[in-house]
Amino acid sequence: xQNELGEKIRKAAILNAIRHDGKADVGAVLGNLLGENADxxxxxxxxxxxxxxxxxxxxxxPLEKLKAIASEHWPRELTRERPEEQKKLPPLPNASNYQxxxxxxxxxxDFVLHIGNARAAILSHDYxxxxxxxxxxxxxxTDPRLKKSQLKYYDIIREDLKWxxxxxxxxxxxxxxLPIYYEIxxxxxxxxAGYICECTQERFRELVNKNAACPDRDLDAGIHVERWNxxxxxxxxxxxxxxxxxxxxxxxxxxVRDWPAFRIIDTLRNPHPRxxxxxxxxxxxxxxxGVDDHELGITHIIRGKEHLTNMARQIYMYQHLGWKYPxxxxxxxxxxxxxxxxxxxxxxxxxxxxxxGVDDPRLGTLAALRRRGYSPxxxxxxxWDVGPKPVDVTISWDxxxxxxxxxxDPTSHRYYFVANPIxxxxxxxSKTYVVHAPLHPQHPEMGTRTLKLESQNHEASIFLAxxxxxxxxxxxxxxxxGLFNLKTLGISGGQxxxxxxxxxxxxxxxxxxxxxxxxxxxxxxxxxxxxGTIKTGLVEADLAVEALGSVIQFVRFGFGRLDSLExxxxxxxxxxx
Ligand SMILES: [Zn+2]
Numbered sequence: 176x177q178n179e180l181g182e183k184i185r186k187a188a189i190l191n192a193i194r195h196d197g198k199a200d201v202g203a204v205l206g207n208l209l210g211e212n213a214d215x216x217x218x219x220x221x222x223x224x225x226x227x228x229x230x231x232x233x234x235x236x237p238l239e240k241l242k243a244i245a246s247e248h249w250p251r252e253l254t255r256e257r258p259e260e261q262k263k264l265p266p267l268p269n270a271s272n273y274q275x276x277x278x279x280x281x282x283x284x285d286f287v288l289h290i291g292n293a294r295a296a297i298l299s300h301d302y303x304x305x306x307x308x309x310x311x312x313x314x315x316x317t318d319p320r321l322k323k324s325q326l327k328y329y330d331i332i333r334e335d336l337k338w339x340x341x342x343x344x345x346x347x348x349x350x351x352x353l354p355i356y357y358e359i360x361x362x363x364x365x366x367x368a369g370y371i372c373e374c375t376q377e378r379f380r381e382l383v384n385k386n387a388a389c390p391d392r393d394l395d396a397g398i399h400v401e402r403w404n405x406x407x408x409x410x411x412x413x414x415x416x417x418x419x420x421x422x423x424x425x426x427x428x429x430x431v432r433d434w435p436a437f438r439i440i441d442t443l444r445n446p447h448p449r450x451x452x453x454x455x456x457x458x459x460x461x462x463x464x465g466v467d468d469h470e471l472g473i474t475h476i477i478r479g480k481e482h483l484t485n486m487a488r489q490i491y492m493y494q495h496l497g498w499k500y501p502x503x504x505x506x507x508x509x510x511x512x513x514x515x516x517x518x519x520x521x522x523x524x525x526x527x528x529x530x531x532g533v534d535d536p537r538l539g540t541l542a543a544l545r546r547r548g549y550s551p552x553x554x555x556x557x558x559w560d561v562g563p564k565p566v567d568v569t570i571s572w573d574x575x576x577x578x579x580x581x582x583x584d585p586t587s588h589r590y591y592f593v594a595n596p597i598x599x600x601x602x603x604x605s606k607t608y609v610v611h612a613p614l615h616p617q618h619p620e621m622g623t624r625t626l627k628l629e630s631q632n633h634e635a636s637i638f639l640a641x642x643x644x645x646x647x648x649x650x651x652x653x654x655x656x657g658l659f660n661l662k663t664l665g666i667s668g669g670q671x672x673x674x675x676x677x678x679x680x681x682x683x684x685x686x687x688x689x690x691x692x693x694x695x696x697x698x699x700x701x702x703x704x705x706x707g708t709i710k711t712g713l714v715e716a717d718l719a720v721e722a723l724g725s726v727i728q729f730v731r732f733g734f735g736r737l738d739s740l741e742x743x744x745x746x747x748x749x750x751x752x
Contacts (some may be wrong), residue, residue, distance in 0.1 A: 180225075187204045189233055189241050189245055192238070193238070202579070208405055249615065253617055265524060267475050272502075276474050278299040278303045278473065281608055286521065287542050288332055289540045291508075291539075300343075302475065306493070309344040310343050312333075317349050317458050317460075318460075319354075319446065319447040335545075340551055349463050351450075353454050363420060363436075364400050369399070369421060371399050371418055372416075375400075390434070406418070409455055420488075422488070422490050426487075428484060428621060431487050431491075434741045436461065438456075466492075469496075477506070483505055486505075506561075507564060507568060508568070511570055525575050537706060540750065549575075550579055572751075579734075589616070590715050590727055592700065592714045593640040593714075596637065600636055601673045603674050603675035605633055607629050608628040609627050624715060626657075627693060636693075637693055638713050639689055649665045650663065652686045654680065661673040661676050696714075696715075699712075699743070719746060721737055723737050725737045734751060
């Protein structure tokens with residue numbers, strides 16, 4: 176009876192530990208036991224110390240070992256999916272006021288998307304789907320001078336969005352739409368809602384900081400229309416004229432006062448990557464973005480709260496034109512611990528050659544995460560967890576990695592990798608071993624990979640991980656995964672000598688279980704780590720049959736994505752442990 180109870184506790188503790196990275200929780204295990212065994216409820220108090228003792232034991236056992244025990248004794252419980260709580264996004268404001276919900280993502284193709292931008296992309300897309308609405312992508316590329324777009328980034332952004340599963344119903348590119356903005360500009364001037372200011376930037380700032388008007392502000396609308404024509408015809412040089420929208424000169428935020436809507440850019444000097452030098456008058460962000468949100472029928476703008484000032488600016492233009500401003504949801508900043516997400520700093524690092532590309536493993540770009548084997552589902556779950564909350568949120572890599580591990584673990588094939596390999600000669604090996612190791616310990620249906628260890632003159636040669644040398648002191652008993660037990664005899668001339676000890680896994684007690692590769696069959700591998708450094712070693716030869724792009728797990732090392740296979744050398748990008 177006592178034994179039976181002990182076994183029940185052990186089972187509950189081990190299964191709980193496996194679900195929580197090797198650390199079972201007393202409360203959870205106790206709750207589980209009482210839930211499934213009504214007869215124990217009366218004895219809950221006496222049960223607790225016993226549970227605590229078992230958990231202490233379980234939590235000090237390596238996770239791999241717990242998984243091995245569980246897959247042998249309770250394979251069904253191990254793979255049983257626990258129903259995840261269905262997360263929901265809060266409803267959009269005033270959604271019932273619209274027949275069709277239309278959202279948009281408006282990236283500037285001067286860079287690619289990163290985790291922070293994924294929030295706007297996923298929320299805008301998923302809200303549109305939630306309401307059976309439309310999701311629009313609009314490339315905002317109207318600054319050929321300072322925020323110059325690059326053709327390759329339009330494509331990478333499209334790739335980023337497809338990878339995230341954010342497929343769009345329509346796509347617009349602002350550099351195709353300049354005539355539309357010019358038309359609105361003319362309307363604003365005719366209505367007396369805008370003017371062409373010929374002040375220098377310094378002079379204008381001086382004036383508005385004193386709540387004073389540009390001397391030209393109240394000139395006749397006809398004069399401003401004339402100046403506008405001159406602007407379009409090329410009579411002004413860069414910096415000589417700015418189109419301003421009239422707001423409130425006593426607005427508490429000077430940046431809102433008579434904001435600039437169009438300026439001249441010398442596109443002979445700074446050609447636009449798509450339309451070259453065809454246009455010299457370019458709309459600024461608030462004009463182009465504000466006009467498009469109206470023209471494209473956007474009902475809900477979902478963006479960071481750093482845009483609140485822009486909304487204040489744009490509302491003046493909407494009032495001048497008799498338009499209704501869309502409903503807007505402004506979320507807080509999303510920071511990832513230890514991750515540079517500032518676009519300007521990323522771009523600087525790229526220009527200086529510090530980063531190898533937009534998918535450098537040190538970056539939080541979607542391109543980098545994709546290359547390292549993160550699942551887009553991880554990013555989506557992360558964004559749904561955070562939602563559109565207005566407070567700032569900081570997430571840690573541990574959070575992201577835990578989410579990702581849960582998603583990729585069930586489908587990742589397992590392989591042995593030995594870092595800094597150490598040649599190992601084993602004596603007393605009387606036969607050749609052919610090991611069919613499971614590609615996934617919990618999913619035998621996935622099949623096996625094969626490791627062949629030849630014996631010659633009762634000797635066999637393998638490589639162990641140099642990182643395991645500290646556990647390989649003389650006389651140590653270890654088990655080779657899926658193979659047999661051996662006893663170390665010491666290292667000489669850079670080679671480890673060992674002696675065959677037997678095949679029975681039960682004989683080794685708490686001895687370490689090590690991954691290995693046959694000396695005769697293996698492949699060199701370079702693993703690109705998250706800090707950009709490279710770890711080299713050997714992997715099982717069978718890894719070469721996996722498709723490029725597959726996410727795999729190196730046992731006792733971690734997850735990664737198969738990046739390339741050239742001249743029999745494999746390159747893997749590391750994701751996380
Ligand atoms: Zn002026």
